[in-house]
Amino acid sequence: MKFSCSFFLALAFLALACKTEIPKSDYADLDEAQKRQIAHALESMQVADGLEVSLFAAEPMVMNPTNIAVDALGRVWVCEALNYRLPYNDKFEKHEEGDRILMLEDTDGDGRADARTVFYQGPDLLAPLGIAVLGDKVYVSSSPTLQVFTDTDGDNRADIRDTLFITEGGRDHDHGLHSMTFGPDGRLYFNFGNEVHGLKDKKGNYILDQEGNPIHTNGKPYRQGMALRCNRDGSNVEVLGHNFRNPYELAVDAFGNVWQSDNDDDGNRGTHINFLLEYGNYGYTDEMTGAGWRTRRIGWDPEIPVRHWHQNDPGSIPVLRYNYAGSPTGLAFYEGHLLPEAFQNQMIHCEALKNEVRAYPVSVAGAGYTADSLVILKSKDQWFRPSDVAVAPDGSLLISDWYDGGVGGHRMEDAQQGRIYRVAPKTDHYQIGTPDLEDAEGLKAAFLSPNQDLFFQASRQLEAGSASDEILQALWKEGDDVARARSLWLLARKAEDPAAYIQAALQEEDERFRVLGIRLTRQLAPEQLTTVISFLIEDPSPAVRREAAIALRYIGTPEAAELWAGLARRYDGKDRWYLEALGLGSDKYPNMYLSAFDADMGENALDEAAKNIYWRMRSTGSIAKMAEFIKDPEVSEADAARYFRAFHFKPGEGRNETIAGLLELDHPLAAQINSYALSAIDAEYLAVNSALQARIKQLLPDLKGTPEWLEAVQKMSLKQELPALLAMYHETDDRALANEAVNTYMDLGGVQQVAEAFHSAENDQEKLAVIREYGAVQNDGLVRLWARLLDKDQKSFPVNNALVNALGNGWTGQHLLYDRVREGKLQGNLKTAAVLHLMRCWDPEVRAAAPTFLTSSEGKGGILPPVARLVEMKGNVASGKTVFTNICATCHKIGEEGTEFGPNLSQIGGKLAKGALYSAILYPSAGINFGYEGYLVKTKQGGVFSGYKEGETEEEITLRMMGGISQVISRQDISGIEPMDQSLMTANLQAIMEQQELVDLVEYLSGL
Structure with a gap:
């Protein structure tokens, strides 16, 4: 690639700016434009005690970095995404040459990059999300491909390009394929978000998982995002977990523990950190049906983050730590010694929404963990959007900064900026020598390096020759915990018979090594698993027994069943991590394993621990147990709900019959049990069972007003319940339930009743009352009734205006209004009212045509100043709150105010800077939040x-x-x-707001 003189002058200016002392200013006094300047970048930063931060590189050397890797020489490799989501960011020009992989280098050791090489650029590279540099291979994740590049001649440019995997979906999407990382077991780990729907080889054939299933998100068995592992050549792909939303990156520690972050549906305060139990379901959607987390279900949690991840469902792996509102990005596990001790052997994570880089110190909690949070780096600049973190050979951190006014929603405010920061105790020196892997000390140092590439290269060299065994043996006997764990993995892999090393690990006092011993057995000597696990049944560590339980998943022999029962016997009834591990270990042979447990428990089969195990099991034998527990007169209402919810996850054989048998019990909770039973019975079973329908009709009077009563009315089309449906609509505080009730009412004959009420009204006030009562209801029959009434001429303006507003609430009504406006049937203020509704129609044709029906006096918009000028204007927060209430609260919530339709805006000020807020309001289709298409x-x-x-x-x-x-x-x-190719958010809001109202609104939102 050729570069102009102006480019090199710009690089020279950057180098000068980085090396020259900039007079300190009060960051708060800077205007928005000054805050964006490179010269003030470090003034916004706050760094943890004992550390410094420096600017390693910035625009124009690097722009829009999504992911980075640091190689064994300390060079920083960068994925750039200048062509990211251009259909939604059409103010930016497309780079026809494609996106780039850069290599940045500090040649003089002063801690600032001064040389850049374009390793690869091509049209096939579109917004790459991941890069790993491992020896002479560079792995680049850019959906729909995971490509492997090789530089054969040492000029730091790609010479060979090969495809390792192809994804189905994920192209140009940040919920696509993410980066590779190298594990201590010698395998590669990676993940993808829920815009990827399948994984294929380079010939286009679906990859088969460890069970022979095609890796696809069709629910058979996998859903949504996944975490995976494979050999270095791409063979033996295993699915480690599924049902994530968008896990950005995996991190694997020396003991083989896998850590990950995941994002929530925007605005629902459910971002979190995962510790992966292999083969687990992580709860983004209903595991069995794929239903979203808002879908009503028995026993859901009142707390949204817990409900969001189906944490009350058997089979959902616990969340390690909730970070609530956030935008989680890159993750690394730090096994170096340069940073302060608090950050050593911990996850290091980028949180783009909160403008932070954090560590999450973990503590053992039973078979799992808890985690705290420590901030390493934080910026007062809302444009600081850390996208990734990588560890250099010297132990310092390199942090990429997407640098933008917004995060998420496929929107960019800027495509010309981007930064790379370095964090270390001292940042004025960065000189990484060439590693000497031929020297024993050099090889040992490389093997213990916190840098991925150096560790990989040393591992490969140590694996290749027998002469290296002396180094590994010394590390195993005398090294620190990380050195011992890394060396043990490699010693066992190299050994002709790994049994001696496995036994050595199992005899360690530290539980982490005993866990490692099980993992070694699974990888290298699976035929020895039952022997190894028999040695660990009474192990005092829940973590060891957790790993043993998971290891029994695919064995399915009577011996394995007995071992599983022994592990289940050690469950304390409280540890959810342990319970889910037992479930994962038994899911393939649930009936066999449960039978062994039944025989083992005897008279203890009804203690709380046993009840939880039956709750989690996917066996036919556990169905009767749920009924037995529900029939217990001392069962709590919460436990009854849990047991009924568990039926959803049991095999179908005998399930509905068992649930039906719970109706009409003589029980203190008879009403609740009847309700739950109605909800749990499958509609198909009820439809063909007339005797059961008759029984249910007898129960309904006592259940009126409950979701379960409504389900029964829907399933059996009970028109005699119209008055009760109407009462439910009026009386329930649950809007979703009220909507279900009123739509059922309309479908069963309520539209005719509404028409009769309107025609029998004696005056306008009574007519308006009818319209107001049902105007927000989106039922097709009702909407067409409003249109027929509007077409009649004998009504007053207030009544006609109310009908227009009722029609303007949804797609069908808006199109009926559009037809009438085009045909000239609506004039004057009625036409204006209709057009304002059409301006927020989701049909792009209607929305585009709407302003043409307004005269200049009918709109408020006028010509707005550029966003850059709007940003500098001061607004009134109180007035902005009023604007939100009047205009925005029909679709958005802030705190408890508003409607839960669009993204929750309670934390929007931390997510979008002022410029991005203006763009989101003025150009809503330029960035549609994922999940809100x-x-x-x-x-x-x-x-x-x-x-x-x-x-x-x-x-x-x-x-x-x-x-x-x-x-x-x-x-x-x-x-x-x-x-739809347009946003659901109303466009042209400026047409119904004064300029100052818009400024006030943004002032209010930016402070949230």
């Missing part, structure tokens, strides 16, 4: 529903519609589903 669902009955998918199963789709309404649509009724 719009869809049109057309039904065979002629209905059209629009919204975003809140949940999706094989039987139905749940749309979240305007007004915070959840609409459940049976797939049998659907004639078509179309994705």
Whole structure:
């Protein structure tokens, strides 16, 4: 690639700026433009005690870095994403040459990059999300490919390009394929977000997992995002976990523990850190059906983050640590000694929303962990968006900064900036020598390096020759914990028979080595697993027994079943990590393993620990146990709900019959049990069982007003319950439940009753009361009733205006209004009211045409100043809150105010800078938050529903519609589903706001 003189002048200026002392200023006194300047970058930074931060590189040397790696020579490799989501960021020009992989180098050792090489650039590289440099191979994750580059001639440019994997989906999407990392077991670890739907080899064939299943997210068995592991050549791919949303990066420590962060549905305070139990389900959607976390279910948690990750469901792995609001990105595990002790042997994590880089010190908690948070680096500059962290050979941290006003939602405020920072006790020196891997001391130092590439190269060399055994033996006998763990992995892999090393690990006092011993057995001597586990049944460590339980997953012999029962006997009834490990270990042979447990427990089969085990088991034998526990007159309501929810995860054989047998019990909780039973019975079973329907009808009067009562009315189309449905609509505080009730009411004959009420009204006030009562309801029959009433001329303006507003609340009504405006049937203020609704229609044709129907006096917009000028204007927070209440609260929530339709804005000030807030309001389709993409669902009955998918199963789709309404649509009724290319958010809001109102609104939002 050729560069102009101006580029080199810019680099020279950057180098000068980095080396020259900048007079300190008060960062708070800088204007927005000054805060963006490189000269003030470090003034915004706060760093942990004992550490310094320096600017290693910045624009124009590097722009939009998404992921980094540091090689054995200390050079920083960077994925750039200048072409990221250009259809949503059309103010930026496309770089036709494609995105780039850069190599940045500090040639004079002063801690600042002064040389840049373009390792690779090509149109096939589109917004790459991951890079790993391991020896002579460079692994680049850029959906739909994971490519492996090789530099054969040493000029630091790619000569050979090969494809390791192909993804189905994920192209140009930050929920795509993420980076590789090297584990101490010699294997590669990687993950992908939930925009990837399958993994294939380079010939396009689906990769098969360890069980022979195609790796696909169709629910058979996997859902959503995944964590995986494979050999260095891409063979033997294993799925380590699934049902994530968007895990950005994996980190593996010396003992083989796998750590990961995951993102929530934006605004729901559910971002978190995971410790991976292998083969686990991590709860983003319903494991069995794929339904979204908002879908009503028995026993869900009142706390949104807990509900979000299905933590009350058997089979959902516990969350290690909730970070609540956030935007989690890069992750590393620090095994160096340069940083202060508090950060050693801990996760180091980038949190882009909070403008922080953190460590998460973990503490053992039973079979799992708890974690605290320590800030390493924080910026007062809201544009600081740390995207990744990597460890250099000297133990310092290199941190990439996407540097942008926004984070998430596929939006960019800037495509020309980006920074790389370095954190160390002293940052004025950065000189990494060439490692001498031919020298014993050099090889040992490289093997113990916290740097991935150096560790990889040393591992490969130590693995290759027998002469290296002396080094490894010395480390195993005399090294620190990390050295001993790393050397043990390699010694066992090299040994013709690893049994001696496995036994040595199992006899260690430190439980981490005993866990490692089990992992070595699984990898190198699986035929010895039952022998090894028999040695550990009574181990005092829950973590060791956890690992032993998981290791029994694929054995399925009577001996394995007895061992599992022995491990289950040691469960204390409280440790959820241990319980889920038992479940993972038994899921492939649940009936066999449970039978051994039953025989082992005897009269203790009803203690709390045993009840929890039966709750978690996926066996037919556990179905009767749930019924037995529910029938206990001393069962609590919370436990009864848990046991009923567990039926959802049990095999189908005998399940519905057992649930039906729980109806009409003589029990202190009879009403609740009847309710839960109605909810738990499958609709298909109920439809063909008339005797059961008759029993249920007798129970309904006592259950009125409950979600379970509503389910029964829906399943059996009980028109006689219309008055009760209407009462439920009026009386319940649960808006989602009220919407379900009123839609059921309309479908069963309520539309005719509304028409009769309107026609029998004696005056306008009574007519307006009818419209106000049902105007927000998005039911196709009702909406068409409003349109028929509007077409009649004998009504007053207030009544007609109310009908226009009722029609303007949804897709079908807006199109009916559009037809009438085009045909000239609406004039004057009625036309203006209709057009304002059309301006927020999700149909791009309607939305684009709407302003043409307004005269200049009918709008408030005018020509706004550029965003750069708007940012400098001061607004009034109190007035902005009023604007939010009047305009935005119909779709968004802040705290307890508003409607849960669009993203929750309670933390939006930390996520978007002022410029990004203006762009989000003025150009909503430029960045659509993932998970809020719009869809049109057309039904065979002629209905059209629009919204975003809140949940999706094989039987139905749940749309979240305007007004915070959840609409459940049976797939049998659907004639078509179309994705929308425009945002669901109202465009042209400036047409209904004064300029100062817009400024006030942004002032209010930016302070949240």
